[in-house]
Amino acid sequence: MKAYKDYTTEELKELETVLKIRYKEFQSRGLQLNMARGKPCSEQLDLSMGMMDVLSGDDDLLCEDGTDCRNYGVLDGIKEAKILIGDMMEVAPDNVIIYGNSSLNVMYDTISRSMTHGVMGSTPWCKLDKVRFLCPVPGYDRHFAITQYFGIEMINIPMSPEGPDMDLVEKLVSEDDSIKGIWCVPKYSNPQGYSYSDLTVRRFARLKPAAKDFRIYWDNAYSIHHLYDNDQDHLLEILAECKRAGNPDLVYKFASTSKISFPGSGIAAIATSHNNLEDIRKQLTIQTIGHDKVNQLRHVRYFGDIHGMVEHMRKHADILRPKFELVEQILEDELAGLEIGTWTKPRGGYFISFDALDGCAKAIVARCKNAGVMMTGAGATYPYGNDPHDSNIRIAPSYPPLADLETACRLFVLCVKLESVKKLLAEREA
């Protein structure tokens, strides 16, 4: 394929005419498709329906240690759940606190607690003039929304396939004690699907932050969310690395079963050092009478152990893989060689990241919307919704059925072509 930039102006204009006709055809179809969020599809949810039957009215709802899951008590999670989720998070059960259904809620509460009570005795952040967070970009919009909500200033850190730019991270963190954290999705990152290299993880564990209350916010949301059986990313376990590096308290690790069991009713958890856990428990004992132990028991009885969970994830992969491959195939077929966009080819997670020509992302997403296909808002992958290049678009292939996904992708590449042509023509006119 010839790159668009090598087209003559005449050729570009002809192409624009053809693309506009095709776009109008799409518009006339009254599509209503959604590729905006990393939402599992119905077939994936059906995989976990057995969970509705593992606890029956005829059973007891007792833990192995005799705890009645129906009653009050057990602030930080039943032992069985700590073992299961500990295995999932690759940490010891006693490094884990089990929460309710949303790891986002755990992260929010972690920031909120730091605002009002500081971290392990530090000055509450609300008493400080300035609090800053590092944000590898592109990244997860809901992370950025939390820090923005609390008035925390966000600093962009460029991502590479190895992870965040660690030279920059090390420099900023060691120089500036107003920097209190960094948001990380270290495996199958949102939206690029990158997994941090061993060197990156080791450099994280060896950070020397100016702020004692600096923590790495390690949202390992896709730890076992592989697309392939034999072609998986591996991530160094950060708690162990931090301990080894003499920085045991440096990291909060977050996870949930939202994309393993049910998005609305999984269980979430934090894993961190005993010092951090003690700090967290001081708050937790004030905040709640404990999280839903019946649902913890339900997860334990359903999955049995980590092997059951891994087996279960294979079924998710079987549903998701064709969707990712379809998107990649269409991008490849339609865009390869045109030099109007690049995209990632993740081996897991929920997203494909697409980079359009600078200044085209907003227009592409708007154009998709005007033909009935919702994409993640352009800019959403950057703090303050501000993508300085206006180029990144997050593609979420999980939710639509394959046929709809194909339609949505065909429209998407059409919009990419059309906006790219318009940009090139505008440049030549200028």
Add this chain to the structure above:
Amino acid sequence: MKAYKDYTTEELKELETVLKIRYKEFQSRGLQLNMARGKPCSEQLDLSMGMMDVLSGDDDLLCEDGTDCRNYGVLDGIKEAKILIGDMMEVAPDNVIIYGNSSLNVMYDTISRSMTHGVMGSTPWCKLDKVRFLCPVPGYDRHFAITQYFGIEMINIPMSPEGPDMDLVEKLVSEDDSIKGIWCVPKYSNPQGYSYSDLTVRRFARLKPAAKDFRIYWDNAYSIHHLYDNDQDHLLEILAECKRAGNPDLVYKFASTSKISFPGSGIAAIATSHNNLEDIRKQLTIQTIGHDKVNQLRHVRYFGDIHGMVEHMRKHADILRPKFELVEQILEDELAGLEIGTWTKPRGGYFISFDALDGCAKAIVARCKNAGVMMTGAGATYPYGNDPHDSNIRIAPSYPPLADLETACRLFVLCVKLESVKKLLAEREA
């Protein structure tokens, strides 16, 4: 019965000797009983076991409007749950947000949000020099723990069988703009079992707070938790009263099904004005992807409607009533006329409040503990754990089986007698 104060010193000394022997007998029995918390007993939990079977793997988990409860979405609760909990809270469904399993968590989050973001645009409380809360006493220790945790100064407000001292509440609230809230358990109050009179509720609704961000924290934890079918307390609905009084935004109302379905895995809710809900949703959308909708659906399918829930509460009452009556009978049999204590006779809720002679509560609870019976810590019913008279003790009859409850109560009255005798003797020696 002759009052202890009318005993001669000689008689008191003889009595002390007898009581000490009886106490030693109790100690020798190696008891391990717990009347510390308002914890439902196993028989009560068994009442809700049918809830484990209302959702099956063969069903769909769809709301009437087609929402799939298994997936992401629906920030503030499924419609069916809002109707059910709205009926329970005596408010319209659209005044309700459904949360996770703990109303305490909702209250904590409400205070925490006010600390970091204020209330409907007011200055965040963490930016103020002083924030105060009014605390009707005796009251609920976990309320006081939340305000203490956030460094909020607590001011005691005496309770009467009509509710808090409203003359004092009105005066303080109208004069002092650092007073931002008052903790209320308005029906079958914790620990006294008092229900606020109509006049008290009307005066609450007509408060004229100096602080615009003052709110009434109305924890209606025991709204349908009656002990008797035909002898129930009735509480005016405060949202409607506030609206009528031209103060629609004055109150946050909290409730949960913790003592209706399961303490560990019920559903909690806030009910308040649309202005307040809008303020709350701004935070909620940052904090979480939404609460457990499957558990909401489970509750709706199990109870059907408010009538099913009320019927269910009759079964709880049938289990709890004999326990309350046993405690009251023992107190009456053993203490009436001795003038060494008074106690409440609630028609609902989870507690009986006992007032010993001044300066005796700590000693009585310690003595119970030394013979193997855990009571709620003396002082716990007051802010900072400081009962200025050291006289109030909360009795929680729900958890122990009847036989154990009788033993625990017999020990309790013995300890009350013994410490009262010691006090009277000490006074005479002084």
